Amino acid sequence: MLILLLTDPAIFEEYKREVPATEFRYGGKYLGRGGLTKVLEGDWEPHRLVIVEFPSIDSLMAWYESPEYARLKAIRQKCATTRIVALEGIAP
Template identity: 35%
Template sequence: MNAYAVAHLRSVDFGAEIIEYLQKIDATLAPYGGRFLVHGVDPEVKEGPFPGHLIVIEFPDLGQARAWYDSPAYQEILPLRTENSDGSAVLVDGAPSGYRATDYLAKVIGSS
């Protein structure tokens, strides 16, 4: 099941450090099968405030996403982004094939 690294960058100081980060991140993704799905586009906001940008990177599974994030290569460049932007980042499993919203409802009702 695919997994995703999702970041919501509310603001970015687009200077030399962010340029360096962008020049180096692709090489950190390749060994873990990561690829950008959403990056560098303005979202069409339909509800609520959403300052900034959304980034979505797909991985073959959560283990690969974790391995990428924790890798020495990514950890080396991570401060280039975190020290020059304000945002949040998460790793999350994708929904399995055939998933329906009622699957979650059954899980919630079944656990209470």
């Protein structure tokens, strides 16, 4: 899960436009991207949440450490304060 607080939405547009193709190459698929968020408990007010499913932690890390994502990661780091969390899923 990626939690974003945008500091420069104009720069973020490039990241948002280009990152999906890099995730798809590693088996990533969006489960949630932007859209309405509703806090049910607590005082946290997320600006933007993104949830991407990968086939495994290994494929997630291969994407995250890939050369094609490195350029986009640098863009994201310029235009947003982020928190990224990986959670291993439950086998079917």
